[in-house]
Amino acid sequence: MQDIWRRKFDWDDELSQDLIDRWIRWTETLPSLSKLVLERCISPRRNDLTTTELHVFGDASEMGFGAVAFVRFLFSDGTASVKFIISKARVAPLKFLTIPRLELNAAVLAARLSVQVSIEHDLVFDQTFYWTDSTTVLSWINSRNCRFNNYVGNRVGEIFESSAPDQWNYVPSASNPADDASRGLDPSEFTIDHRWFSGPPFLRGLEEWPKLQPLPVIDERDPEIRETTWVGLVHREIDEIDLLIQRKSRPQIIINTVAYLFRFIRNVRQRNRDKRATSGLSADELQIGKSFILRRMQSNVYHQEVSDLRADRQIDKNSKLIKLAPYLDHRGYMCVGGRIGKAPLPIDTRHPIILPRSERMTELIFFTLHRNRGHLSASELHHEARLQYWIPKGRITALRVHHLCYPCKKLSAKGTTPIMAALPASRLKVGYPPFTHTGVDYFGPIQVNIFRRTIKRWGCLFTCLTSRCVHLDMAYSLDTSSFISALDRFQNRRGVPASYHSDNGTNFVGAERELAACLENLNQHAILRHLGRQPSKWVFNPPAAPHFGGSWERMVRAAKIAFRSVLGNQRLTDEILLTALTLIENILNSRKLTPVSEDPNDPECLTPNHLLLGRATPNLPPDVFTEDDLSAKERWRIAQAVIEQFWRRWMKEILPSLTERENGIKSVPTSRWEISSSSLTQQPPVEFGLLEGLFKRFLETMESFVPRPSRQREPNVTDRLTYCFF
Structure with missing residues (x-):
């Protein structure tokens, strides 16, 4: 069937003659299977059983792969009985697979068979053995330090879920009954005495068990081994000079200490005590200490570049310093070659010393320049350092030094903006006539x-x-x-x-x-x-x-x-x-107090003129009125309706827009206020329930009469609304 699919025959196509002949020959051998009789009971008939073992074999070929399982009963007299339990076979996929991968699939199938037998049968197996004739598969199973590709790694992981590496054994191909499943057998060869049913001879005690040969070492060039890239951190050992640099905060102290160390070494080597130096450090001694520190910094970070330059070799083209064309000067410093060698500038400016950005000594040099030059800005500090040193990505170091400078941080600190206060009560007086506040x-x-x-x-x-x-x-x-x-x-x-x-x-x-x-x-x-x-x-x-x-x-x-x-x-x-x-x-x-709506059914936008004049513009009347509408009572009701509508829309459309704070969004912590938090919580909140009471009183008063302002009291809400229009 697989050959038919491989040749891409359609359902209605006539098969080739060779395929038809193969089919006929296979069907002619099927009647021989009628004489094959198998016992359905696999339990032993003796009572002296001592051990029950499960043996699963797997094998593969270019045609397919399969697995077969046997149960082995050991008796007290040393004899053994082997029974066939289950087998499975699979044809090789149409997509080409290598023989080791097919053998691995056979091992996976064997592991699955053992799990199925353990679940479906009532027999309790004292031991389980797995057999394969592929040393490559045995190497993969017993190797836990290699990183396999996904195909191999996933299947080896599945094998580990149901078995252990020490359960897998080697069996020669001649003694492997699973070889019959992978290559196929003629039905006429199937008899009850065949090894497919009775198992290999060594299980029945007729031969010695196969001995496991030393497994081959997995080659790193094996295509099933994933290429691994080393990822790690090389940590340089810290010595006394590193501790000195970490503990001190001024470069001059470090240079003086190193200079004294070199003086001590020279004095020890000098046998004549009269010639030993005991006075203050000279300029030459300070220069020796400084040179040692700078050369040490370059060797710590740019060790390969310094080694290449000392050996008169060109530095690696992938080096970060390749664009600087570095060279070693007469003092042993690695300096910038650059393109401005003919510029009318000092030699230190044309060819500055290269310093690594990651070294602490570099930051200390920046800190010293920053303090001595009157706390320069980050950009000015970077330019000032370039007069003597070249630091790759030095602007980042200058920014970090400027950021860590406490005096600069204190001078450039900005006060915290207090939270925007709530609106005063005069901004929220609803229902009062205009210009009340x-x-x-x-x-x-x-x-x-x-x-x-x-x-x-x-x-x-x-x-x-x-x-x-x-x-x-x-x-x-x-x-x-x-x-x-x-x-x-x-x-x-x-x-x-x-x-x-x-x-x-x-x-x-x-x-x-x-x-x-x-x-x-x-x-x-x-x-x-x-x-x-x-x-x-x-x-x-x-x-x-x-x-x-x-x-x-x-x-x-x-x-x-x-x-x-x-x-x-x-x-x-x-x-x-x-x-x-x-x-x-x-x-x-006449300006708009609310957003303009695009819906023609929405009311017009509120304007201050709605409260002052009863309409948005003084040039147009609010509506068309007849002579019957011009009585004093009707005019009064129209005015009150306009005012009521204005304040209702004001509360619905304008008042909510005043909730957000435009400034001082980041509030000041309460602990930084001089007043206590208890006094803040005692401030009464704005009670908008008062507005509802004002409107209720307004409506009740309007239905009864038109009040006039009293001489001895301040006009209430209704009074103010009334005399605003009369």
Whole structure:
């Protein structure tokens, strides 16, 4: 059948005559098997059984491979009985395999047969023997120090799962019954006395058992042996000089110590004590110590290169120093050959000494240069070192030295940015009319022409901290009286805010003082006239803290951009400037507070004008109304519906966007704060449940009547929403 597949016959093709003849000859021999009778019972019939053994044989050829198992019973009188148990055979695969691999497959099949027999039979085997006629397979099984390819390694591993190497034995091919399974037999040769059923003669005690010959040594060039690459670390032994370099942190101390060692050696060799050196180290002695240290560093890392140069040989082309064209100078140093030998530079700069980057002495030299040159930067330190030494990848060493320098690290340290604080309560007052909490700032100056003179004017910006509405006015000067006038104009148009927020400008501080005094007088007169006026609270930012006023600083920037876009660098008059400020105010109040949606069914984006005017732009009405809708009650309900819709959308779309912190994301550890953690946890969180109560009270009040602000109390949420529109 395998020959048919090998010749690639199709199902409907007629076979060749030689294949047909082979088939006919094989079928003619089958009737001879009818005389073959096998005993189904393999248990011994005697009662003097002493030992039960399992013997499994395996063999292979170019045609196929197979395995056969026998059970051997030993009796007390020394006789033995062998019974056939099971066998399996496989044809060789179509893909070519070498004979050793086929023999290995036969050994795997034998191991599997032994496992199957042990599971399926009730017999308990005292010993199990495996037999093969391949010494190569026996060498693979008994060799545990070789690394085989995947094919051999996987199968040897499977053999080890069910057997041990000492269970495998050698049997000659002539005595191996599995050879009949690998090569095939004519059916006429099958009889009950054949070795396929009765086992080899040595199992029955008719011959001596085969002796195991010495196994051949596995050749490293065997294709089944995987090429191994040595991976390891050559560790150089540490001597006293290495310990000296590790324990000291200054190169000069190391050089002095080595110089004293050489002096000691010379003094010991000098028999005349008068000629022994006892004074301080000379320049020559220091140079000897330095030369010894540098040459030792080069020999430790570049031993092969130094040996080649000393033997007048060319260094290896795979060496890391091949591009430097190194050579040995008269002092014994390995220096850079390079291409700048004719440059008008000192010899040490043209041909610097090569130092290995991995040596500790190299880092100590860098540290000394770094300290002596006033703590240079990493780049400057690298350039300074190149005037005398060439360190491969020296920039990395310079960066490491600069990074490890404690004074440089302390000078370049940056303070930790504290975590961004939570928004103040004035930024989250929902339901109040615009400008309840107002931020104030100036911008300018703006050049204005009056007759033939040029005078400076300033823009005064008022912004609502919650709804981000903007009110612009012109300040005629930077003094307090001018600001109070602008403040009065703002309050007359927008109402009196509950609080003002500004930086520590002198005009703001002065205005706060004067307003406090004026409000006290106004309150006295108002009490006499039964009129009440609630004074506004003024909140100043801490000094040198402009980030406290980010909400109005951003509006100042937007106003400046709009101002330059509208007027550019034109010279204005007061009248044109006032008109321009109102135009810019309209532009800022028409800006989008929420992202623009591409869905036409979504509501339009919120703008400050929705709260100020009830619509996004002052040029278009919010809706088309008839005469029936123009009653006072209906106008009031429309206004309240617009306000309610604004604040509901503000809470849903704008308030969540204020949650993220833009700056100071990396928080400061609590242990570095001066205040205790207990005091931090005692701060009450922002309770947004108050907002729901405000809206409930707002709706209940709107259904009953239109309240008016009381004279003796601050207007509540409903009051502020009402008189904003009436």
